[in-house]
Amino acid sequence: MPSLTERLANVTKSKLRTVQEYFSLAGRAIGFIFVRPFYMQDFIQQMDEIGVKSLGIVLLTGFFTGMVLALQSSVQLKTFGATMYIGRLVSASMIRELGPVLAGLMVAGRVGSGIAAQIGSMRVTEQIDALNTLGTDPIKKLVTPRVLAALVMMPILTIINDFVGICGGNLISSLLVGIPSGLYWRTVWEQIASDGFTLHFIPNDFVQGITKPFVFGGVIAISACYFGLNTTGGTEGVGVATTRTVVLASVLILILDYFLTQILLTVLGT
Amino acid sequence: MTDDERDDESASSPAKRDAVKREADRRGDGRRVAERSTTKVRAAIRAELEKDEVAADAETEQVDAPAEPETVIELDHVSLAFESPILEDVSLVACKGETICIVGESGTGKSTALKLILRLLVPDKGRVNILGQDITGLSFEEALKVRQRMGMVFQGAALFDSMSVFENIAYPLREHTELDEDEIEARVREKLQFVDLEPDRVMEQLPSELSGGMRKRVGIARGMADNPEIMLYDEPTSGLDPLTTGTITRLILKLQRELNVTSIVVSHDIRSVFRMATRVAVLHDRRIAFFGTPEDMAASDDTYLRDFLGGN
DSSP states (O other): OOOHHHHHHHHHHHHHHHHHHHHHHHHHHHHGGGSSSOOHHHHHHHHHHHTGGGHHHHHHHHHHHHHHHHHHHHHHHHHTTOGGGHHHHHHHIIIIIIHHHHHHHHHIIIIIHHHHHHHHHHHHTTHHHHHHHTTOOHIIIIIHHHHHHHHHHHHHHHHHHHHHHHHHHHHHIIIIIOOOHHHHHHHHHHHHHHTOEETTTEEHHHHHHHHHHHHHHHHHHHHHHHHHHTOOSHHHHHHHHHHHHHHHHHHHHHHHHHHHHHHHHHHHTO | OOHHHHHHHHTTSHHHHHHHHHHHHHHHHHHHHHHHHHHHHHHHHHHHHHHHHHHHHHHSOOOOOOSSOOEEEEEEEEEEESSSEEEEEEEEEEETTOEEEEEESTTSSHHHHHHHHTTSSOOSEEEEEETTEEOTTOOHHHHHHHHTTEEEEOTTOOOOTTSOHHHHHHHHHHHHOOOOHHHHHHHHHHHHHHTTOOHHHHTTOOGGGSOHHHHHHHHHHHHTTTOOSEEEEESTTTTOOHHHHHHHHHHHHHHHHHHOOEEEEEOSOHHHHHHHOSEEEEEETTEEEEEEOHHHHHHOOOHHHHHHHHTO
């Protein structure tokens, strides 16, 4: 029976190996973006799976989040007689934080689990081994198109999510709070412009709002592919891989959100 | 107390001596029954071999064996361990056109041997030579190129379930050849016909719409699509009914006889093994316990081989 120290050392080694394998997979998947052959058809198919098919859930989440933000902030702002600033609050919250994080969590749940289940099933039915024996690198064929598609589609989904959220806020502020739409959209723009611009024309809020989903997209796709490729134990293993993907991706999104905010605020000087 | 000591003590009274005598007779009968069973199995195997020789003569013209057979696959004193040893000092040679069957109990490392040949695993000790090249030190990308010269048929066929039968067979051609779409379709049709499937009927079907035997045949067609020099089969007849098993066995024989492909077959199906093997490797206790012709195996007096063949 190994001693407690030995067991602790083994667990630590195993965890470190996992981290190493995770980053190695990420590095190879990203490196293959620039190496022939390009699996363009797989890339387009994955953009459809990750982006287009996630549109419904992202629209729904964004719209209701914007509505509830407007509703809650109207109650607080009314105390100070500042309900005209609802637009500023909704846009700042949606673009900087809620848009990227909520879209990320939704995509992690819908797409991350799907990718892990698909690749996990391929692993347990020896389809990954078949790819290897047919002279194809499974990382290039399966992981790279998914990572690239997630990197492209997550910022697009987030922009849509932000816009729909701000529209939801507009609906509530005009119907329930009585703020005219013109005023609402003017305060939204004031907020976006108030934080300054990168390269004189990209609002800093947008830089934050686009950088985060770009990173989250990579995290979701790589986590899903990592757990999918390392699936063991048949169909039960596929279930475990799916659960682990959603948990890890969601936790990483929340943790990285803090650190990215910290870095971006420092870099952008806002 | 050992069994012998227990027997000596129990033989001290007449009643007990009678009981011991009856028990000894019973054990003797058991041994005779087991021997009769093994003899029957070996006789059946010999009959199978003779039947196959006749069938082979009828099907194909006799090809003169080359003076010096070309070594295609060689496992040279290979050892591999994960948490515990899997293979120890395993050596095996397959010459051009040979069909080597690897048999043994479950968990003895048969499929691992295939993975070593495919360079999906790297041995801890020893060398694996494929077509005159030592593949143990190859990089991942170099190994992919070697694998293109091999075809593999998996236990569950491992067809890509998101692709149709046509796309599955066309996959290695699209990946590694410059063939245009018409040539690819012609090749896919040719391979489907080779495995006795009607191209027009199955080409657009998904793997989930096929029976187990059809999936295996499509797996063989995909494995041989790029005309490989080596074919590897992992349990090609497992989970199939006797008739389909016969069909798959005949296909492997056909591939060997008509295309002179070197094959390694991992199987539990002794009847099929004796029909298709030019040589048989028996893995036991992580090592090669026997490597020789099926005739030698059937005639062997080795206790383990007799037990293995007799299923004792």
